Amino acid sequence: xxxxxxxxxxxxxxxxxxxxxxxxxxxxxxxxxxxxxxxxxxxxxxxxxxxxxxxxxxxxxxxxxxxxxxxxxxxxxxxxxxxxxxxxxxxxxxxxxxxxxxxxxxxxxxxxxxxxxxxxxxxxxxxxxxxxxxxxxxxxxxxxxxxxxxxxxxxxxxxxxxxxxxxxxxxxxxxxxxxxxxxxxxxxxxxxxxxxxxxxxxxxxxxxxxxxxxxxxxxxxxxxxxxxxxxxxxxxxxxxxxxxxxxxxxxxxxxxxxxxxxxxxxxxxxxxxxxxxxxxxxxxxxxxxxxxxxxxxxxxxxxxxxxxxxxxxxxxxxxxxxxxxxxxxxxxxxxxxxxxxxxxxxxxxxxxxxxxxxxxxxxxxxxxxxxxxxxxxxxxxxxxxxxxxxxxxxxxxxxxxxxxxxxxxxxxxxxxxxxxxxxxxxxxxxx
Amino acid sequence: xxxxxxxxxxxxxxxxxxxxxxxxxxxxxxxxxxxxxxxxxxxxxxxxxxxxxxxxxxxxxxxxxxxxxxxxxxxxxxxxxxxxxxxxxxxxxxxxxxxxxxxxxxxxxxxxxxxxxxxxxxxxxxxxxxxxxxxxxxxxxxxxxxxxxxxxxxxxxxxxxxxxxxxxxxxxxxxxxxxxxxxxxxxxxxxxxxxxxxxxxxxxxxxxxxxxxxxxxxxxxxxxxxxxxxxxxxxxxxxxxxxxxxxxxxx
Numbered sequence: 001x002x003x004x005x006x007x008x009x010x011x012x013x014x015x016x017x018x019x020x021x022x023x024x025x026x027x028x029x030x031x032x033x034x035x036x037x038x039x040x041x042x043x044x045x046x047x048x049x050x051x052x053x054x055x056x057x058x059x060x061x062x063x064x065x066x067x068x069x070x071x072x073x074x075x076x077x078x079x080x081x082x083x084x085x086x087x088x089x090x091x092x093x094x095x096x097x098x099x100x101x102x103x104x105x106x107x108x109x110x111x112x113x114x115x116x117x118x119x120x121x122x123x124x125x126x127x128x129x130x131x132x133x134x135x136x137x138x139x140x141x142x143x144x145x146x147x148x149x150x151x152x153x154x155x156x157x158x159x160x161x162x163x164x165x166x167x168x169x170x171x172x173x174x175x176x177x178x179x180x181x182x183x184x185x186x187x188x189x190x191x192x193x194x195x196x197x198x199x200x201x202x203x204x205x206x207x208x209x210x211x212x213x214x215x216x217x218x219x220x221x222x223x224x225x226x227x228x229x230x231x232x233x234x235x236x237x238x239x240x241x242x243x244x245x246x247x248x249x250x251x252x253x254x255x256x257x258x259x260x261x262x263x264x265x266x267x268x269x270x271x272x273x274x275x276x277x278x279x280x281x282x283x284x285x286x287x288x289x290x291x292x293x294x295x296x297x298x299x300x301x302x303x304x305x306x307x308x309x310x311x312x313x314x315x316x317x318x319x320x321x322x323x324x325x326x327x328x329x330x331x332x333x334x335x336x337x338x339x340x341x342x343x344x345x346x347x348x349x350x351x352x353x354x355x356x357x358x359x360x361x362x363x364x365x366x367x368x369x370x371x372x373x374x375x376x377x378x379x380x381x382x383x384x385x386x387x388x389x390x391x392x393x394x395x396x397x398x399x400x401x402x403x404x405x406x407x408x409x410x411x412x413x414x415x416x417x418x419x420x421x422x423x424x425x426x427x428x429x430x431x
Numbered sequence: 432x433x434x435x436x437x438x439x440x441x442x443x444x445x446x447x448x449x450x451x452x453x454x455x456x457x458x459x460x461x462x463x464x465x466x467x468x469x470x471x472x473x474x475x476x477x478x479x480x481x482x483x484x485x486x487x488x489x490x491x492x493x494x495x496x497x498x499x500x501x502x503x504x505x506x507x508x509x510x511x512x513x514x515x516x517x518x519x520x521x522x523x524x525x526x527x528x529x530x531x532x533x534x535x536x537x538x539x540x541x542x543x544x545x546x547x548x549x550x551x552x553x554x555x556x557x558x559x560x561x562x563x564x565x566x567x568x569x570x571x572x573x574x575x576x577x578x579x580x581x582x583x584x585x586x587x588x589x590x591x592x593x594x595x596x597x598x599x600x601x602x603x604x605x606x607x608x609x610x611x612x613x614x615x616x617x618x619x620x621x622x623x624x625x626x627x628x629x630x631x632x633x634x635x636x637x638x639x640x641x642x643x644x645x646x647x648x649x650x651x652x653x654x655x656x657x658x659x660x661x662x663x664x665x666x667x668x669x670x671x672x673x674x675x676x677x678x679x680x681x682x
Contacts, residue, residue, distance in 0.1 A: 356564070
């Protein structure tokens with residue numbers, strides 16, 4: 001890739017991001033990637049523990065998916081079947097409905113998680129005839145205006161207030177608050193089984209079952225956003241399967257396209273699509289030009305087949321168990337670590353804030369971040385120096401996410417945890 | 432006011448790197464006589480270190496000596512920890528440890544370059560970082576880097592030595608800017624040729640030429656530089672910061 005192309009990003013895509021990456025030493029020119037590794041144009045290899053925020057469950061450029069895309073493009077099959085029967089989308093929808101389990105009937109296919117969330121919200125409104133939506137504090141469902149209306153407070157939402165009306169926030173995991181909110185007769189509760197961006201925090205055990213019951217008692221739908229927790233990330237194909245509580249609407253994205261193509265889906269329960277859009281006049285009022293394009297669906301079929309494989313998931317669980325054991329032994333009880341949570345290959349390490357003045361944003365010359373915790377970013381920086389890509393959670397800068405491709409090896413897990421431990425020791429010893 | 436009250440560094444806790452001989456030893460003795468508790472490190476010269484230790488204690492001051500290289504991060508951290516454990520802190524750091532080799536460019540190997548740059552510039556960085564951790568917490572202190580005329584003016588000096596001392600000047604400025612917010616001053620003292628200094632390895636005719644161009648007509652003494660160093664790190668020098676001061680007899 002021409003070096004000037006990277007400069008073009010800095011000039012024409014996101015200049016302040018480019019400046020920050022340069023300041024923090026993270027402006028490498030990555031040129032190649034495979035499985036769990038990214039390589040710069042200078043040949044430096046980094047291990048990826050961000051995995052596209054949960055999009056690269058099969059690793060970078062998984063050969064089978066790349067080949068599926070190539071073969072499909074060479075086949076001459078139309079990519080866009082607008083106003084036509086789309087067989088590839090049909091196949092994918094069928095497989096998704098089957099994978100989601102009994103009670104699911106249709107899949108709306110689109111291009112991104114936020115699109116799928118908004119599709120779910122609109123479906124709920126149209127199917128119930130209601131307008132209100134209940135969501136949880138600390139959420140991150142996307143940055144388009146509907147999803148943004150459910151965003152946690154902070155810089156993501158503040159510039160765009162006031163957002164959509166009739167969106168009501170409840171404390172995370174609070175059944176009493178949910179019950180009160182449902183009294184107002186909303187269309188749905190939208191929720192993530194694990195709020196990744198709020199520091200990787202999971203719903204309390206039993207919450208989903210009670211929430212579903214409460215929603216149904218009040219005529220509302222339960223919409224579960226598994227854009228990041230789905231597709232094997234937590235060790236099951238979908239996180240909800242672990243509690244055995246199926247939502248009315250399931251949102252999938254990110255790894256659904258294998259990290260190769262943009263692909264998302266809103267999988268809906270029996271009868272919902274008909275209630276919302278069940279006549280020729282309304283059946284296309286919510287649509288997407290590239291939603292369900294056959295290239296994306298072909299790759300999605302390949303990704304789903306692999307990620308849903310019982311053998312694959314067994315292996316994921318076994319390796320994830322080893323990661324959990326390593327974290328418990330070497331990191332979880334470190335004096336700097338306030339909390340260490342991991343489920344499957346989704347985890348977060350929350351750090352205690354230090355008190356040394358030279359480990360602050362102000363000392364590092366970034367006063368604009370002065371009100372934010374610094375330790376998470378410091379750990380990310382130290383890991384980056386060891387060629388490990390990591391990142392903090394968007395709504396909790398004290399937490400560093402653990403989110404590798406699901407094909408990460410045990411050796412890579414061992415190296416990662418050892419590096420974590422060494423860097424935590426370094427920070428403790430220098431601050 | 433008695434003589435004790437007039438001492439420039441009364442009650443201060445000092446670390447001098449490279450204190451076993453030469454300017455470092457002179458600084459240790461002077462600082463002790465000015466009321467400071469003096470710790471120093473040395474890399475090899477145990478005999479010299481023992482003499483410096485005795486000389487500092489003879490002034491009535493507390494003294495500690497450590498065998499530690501300024502390039503050994505772990506050793507520096509351990510030394511700082513021991514000093515802070517004994518004296519509850521370090522108020523002043525003098526980055527004096529340094530070396531030179533009389534090598535013209537064609538005979539200078541990359542390994543020679545690395546050695547001199549490491550000891551003179553990197554060693555100053557590592558020692559400063561080791562000490563600043565505590566200084567910043569306590570929000571106060573002073574650092575004096577020993578530079579050289581060779582790092583500032585066009586004089587005959589080995590390329591790696593001149594480059595390393597120019598680096599020390601740059602380090603002084605940058606560090607002064609970064610830590611001033613914690614009430615810590617950083618300055619650099621750049622002597623010209625001194626008796627018993629690194630310049631003593633010059634050929635005789637070069638030394639004579641240098642003296643001829645010096646207004647005072649002589650090289651400096653270790654005691655003169657040590658005395659000024661004491662002022663530079665004292666509380667009386669409260670407003671000088673990021674500065675490199677030449678002390679060369681008027682070249």
